[in-house]
Amino acid sequence: MTSDDPASTSLPRKAHLTTLPLELLAEVLSYAASSRDVLALSRTSKYFRSILSNNPATEYIWRRARQSCTPGPIPDPMPGISESSYASLIFSPGKCRVCGNNVNLPYYSFSLRVHLCDRPAKCVDKWRTNDLYIIRREDEVTYPDIIQWIPRLERKSSSQSEKIYVRKDIWTKAVHELRNARTLGPAAVSAYVEMKQDLADALPGQMEFYRRLVAWRDLYASTIVFSTASMRAAATSHSDQIGCTQWEIMQSQIYSMAYYAKIRCNERWTEREFATIQETVAAEVTAMKQRKLQREKERVLQSRRGTVAKEYARLKQNAEQGTIFPSLPEFRKLSVVKTVETSSSSNDPNITDPFIGQILMNNLDQWRASARAALAAVLGFPDWKTMSKRKLHPVDRLTAWFLCKRCHASNKTRGNDDGMDFATACGHTCAHLSKKALSSYAWNANQFAPDEKAINAITSVLALCGTEAEDVDSLNVVDSIGDRIQCTQCSLTMDARSVLRHCKRHEECAFVLLASEAAAGVPPIQHGLAASLLYKSSALKQDEKVYGCRHCSVRPVRAAANGGSATAGDEEQSILVQLRPKWMTFNGLRSHLKEKHAVEHIADEDFYLQQQSPIVEDEET
Template sequence: MLIDASSVDFPTPIEPSDSKTTVNASHFHDAHRECTDRLDSTASAVNPVSTHADVNGGRATKKPRFSSLEFETEARQLEAAVQHSSFLELPLEILAEILLQTVSPADLLSVARTCKALCAQLLSPGTQFIWKKMRAVVGLPEPGVYHADIADAGGKVVMGVRGVQRFLGREVAYAAFVFDGGLCENCGQYTDKMYASYSVNLRVCSSPICIVQIQAKFQQQYNDSDKWSSERALAWRRIPVVESVAIFPDHSGHWPFEGRMARLSLLNEETQRELEYEPAEVEKPRYNLRSAKDKPEKIKVPRELTKVSMFKLACAMARNCVWMQFCIDLFNWKNLWLRTNEAIKNSNEIRSRQFARAEGWNYADMLNHTSYGRFFKFSLVDRKYIKDEDHIRLRPTIARELHTFQQTRDHKTILKLRQRNLQDIWKYYQKLASQRQKSHSILPPFPVFLELPAVKMLQLPDLSKSKISVKSAVKDQSFMNIMIKDQITRWVEEAKRDLLATLELTGEGNKVHAEWEWDEMAPARRVPHPVLRPNAWWRCKICDSVDSRCAVDKCLDFDGVCRHQCKEKDGKKRKKGMTSRPWSAGNFVKDEQACAVMTTCLERLGVTDQPWDEATIKVHETMWFCRSCDPPLLVHGGNLPGHSHRHEIPMTIELATEEDLDTEPKPTEYGLVHWMIHCKVEVVKKWISKANYGCQHCHNISKSEDSDLAPAALVPTRADNDSPDAERKPSEKENKFDFNGLRCHLKSKHKIHKIRDEDFYCYKPVADFPATMDAMLQEGLQELVDAVLDLMSA
């Protein structure tokens, strides 16, 4: 091509094609530096130079080794394994034949980056023919065929530019420039995609936002370029432009110079250069239309270009012309390469789907869970079309692998269905537990519940396979719900017989009937079963623990025994329905202390043969003095089973009269300690931190030591507490504690490590405690009724 020294231009860029091509993304940097630095740095590591020698020429020092061979890094172990590979000992001719069977120079780059030895061998001048042949296989443009001649004013050729100097004799750098990935110029993320524009080294990722944002760094040249300054026009001839504006959105090829879109930074840099210009300041008159006065001003105008400047400009335009010819051909090759890859992918996918449909297989399962997925992937890497012969050859292998996968999937599905059924059964179990007061039923522990014959049917995989949910199977009035409740009732009756044998009931009315007679008697409300009476208590001899419901009593009634689940040996929680300590009636023994004190309580109240609910209500309405405590301690009737564990048998109790209650501090409500320790709400924290509690033991000791001092003047009495607005004041000998301070006081002074309701009293009622709220509500209702009666009588 002939370049005139006064004007030069490069071929018109290609028009954007109709087919849309996906382009790559990366950070803008010089391709030569990007390719050669990566490979040359790897090659230079073949002969490392010691950096620990003395600067004066002394003996090189050696760093001490702190790690043994068995703790070498994975990279070093891999490098050591590669060094012993026989592949490295192959002659060059055999190695060349192997590498020439690969698909593209990208495969050669991967081999060269495998280890130092292969990198050094493939970078040597003797292997350049391998790179050239692979370049010819894929059809890459030859960098040496592009040229441009520079002629003087008379048309005589004075100089020529031959080939793309960047890649002449550097096949490795050429391959890395075409096939390597890099960083996206906009977001900085690494991408495997090729350059979107080779001429301006533009690389962007697949994100559509990046290609839109990167467009702001480019400027486009239109037909009206004559409006620009001469410096700007000359700059457009010396810089590369994008091969096609199709890489940018919202652009088409309507204008002849549509493809002239260059980097704005490079364009401004070339415009500001003054190598070709020698500016001078001259005066040029300019008239002001608003006034008739001449107003001379100084402006800068370019002089004529010298011969040296024209020659430099011509050389720059010639080099740019060669570079643009090369990049346009390379850009066309890239589009063809990508379109071919897309055509191979679409063809192979269509054939694969047809093959799976013909065999009756699921295409996703065949592609993701058999070796056909790897075959499909490598067919795209090798750029080969899948044929029917390949399907015939792979059919037996795919069938066996699909069969194995389906069996594994079915097994996992069964496990998931079983787990879902177990969760539904657990919800049904909780529903029965919430309705037990309504239905008067007692439930076994959940592991035993799962062993009931009707519940076992709900755990069968066939139930889920038939699309019958547990929720619909156990709905109200269904036969399964009725069957389960009937089996629970039979289990409870068997538990009654087994636990009755552990009780040795004494006292009036306890041996009216022999144990075997209870099996022949219909349940009678006036004659309750012995295990259902308030004086029947047990303890677990396996784990000696209780659930939260029986935490106040520290022992188990019949309902608690049936629901009890022993703690695991290792202290770890197991899945629902699984236990290493199965339930058995032989795991429980009679609680002697609790049974004895409750038997005495029932005999004193005369409610031995009354139903459990009536007797329990009667017990909870009474207060008792524990004479085994010194001095005697006032205890709520519901706290007698738990308090009995502080004493050895026999425990002596005495029923408190109304006169005793008027001279004693009002005791706390039943269950207040359990509420303050186990209830994790903000209102409980408020009452814990409030100094509102007094020690009952200190009060009893001070009362016994100073009998002359009236108890009513020391602490709030029951009569004083009738006025809720009056705040009680402690005596000089007593202190107010917050709840945690009270617990520390009981541990240090009275050696009581587990606080109970009877150990303290409240100066002000805990209004947020549910039992206190109920009592206040009942008291308010009673006052309202009394007021209404008074008005009616008046």
């Protein structure tokens, strides 16, 4: 297979050490600082494990590495233990018996097989107190058969050097076994003593070996502490040469790898060694600093964007009713907001600064004025100006109703209620846009068109009320009318503002104005109730049967003006008779409206909430 073959790049590279003859490999490993390095190599692959672990032909490699160990040769192993198993016993890491942290030092006690971290004031003292048992005088008399074989701590306490320390769990188990044997009789005790005799015979030699090994371990641990302190001092010196902190130079991969490798091997830096990697370390430290600065800039930018969003929500919440606000993406495009958001310095003033707040208010006023002029042009009033105080601005009139051309083109409208007033149009963001498209979205008045159907409907209603859209009193006039406007198609009564939405429900829609007496018994419209229930922001429960259908609750009856039956020539008028309601849950009400009255999208004029008021019963029921 040639090197040009793409498949060749996916094959793992063969280690060069595996191609060396055993004699050359032994020569290479003769420079190992201790048998710990040979152990690490034997655990890298099956090949090295097979030729190094428990192989009599390579025992001399382990022996040579063990004898050349720093700070001194490791004591010879006991008979019957291979060099590889001996190295694994000494250098295999473990977890501290007390705190559970990883420990890279050899056993604190080889006899008891206990790893402890180098915190004598905490872990060692706690372990001695909680896990060890001191053999008492009465124990020596009562349980001499146990004392002759049980493993004990090979270290001597400075205060009680003659005491014997054993593990509590092993002592408790041994006492339990001996007591059971004694209950069975002398024969069982003799069998127990004979079973433990091999352990008793080997104990003196083992304890002497463990004492020598612990002495070497303590010397090795103190050397590691001294080596670590020397390496820290060297790291401080090297960081000064590069011009960074000690923490920053330790973030260099090549330096940190060499640093910890030398600590494990009890080696020291030489100036020649550091000179060979100094440029690489400096480049890695510089790249790390740049990444750190970039992360800090991104953090500041993200924090500023979050602060802008919070300030936008606060302004909208605390604003007076009727105050116009752009959408959040359009708000971010205001000059002062864009300047604040793009500043990556944490020392620059934020959006909440009082001076920035004043500029922001000016930017918002300019945006509102521009939006008013642009949307007025959409309604057919370009460059609208007037000196009369009796005429409303085109966007402040009831006929200021808009449609989004982008949403209609994508067929992502909100059903039959897809019109918007001036405030809603200013804050409109097309819901059908993806996140990527939304990031480049720009609000433009040209994306809107007049909602002709709603405008024609409200114009006719204003004529019924005896006013015009441009009249400054038109808003008060329609509000004083109340729920007296009746749809001729479905006989529902509503107020003038509901007409803008309701007219979308019918192909051809017309309205009449009822007399005050005729609409007196109609349940009132509770504006905003449908939206709060649909979006579950209301404290009301949807599963309670407290909702009534306004379609079923009222029925138009043709009656004579004098109260008698209608006859030819009599003046007739429409009278609404309220019937006994049928209470439903909100979801049941929605199903009822869809099935009985063909109402796909529920609105405030379609239902009402139960009230404590007398109801006239239906005579047909």
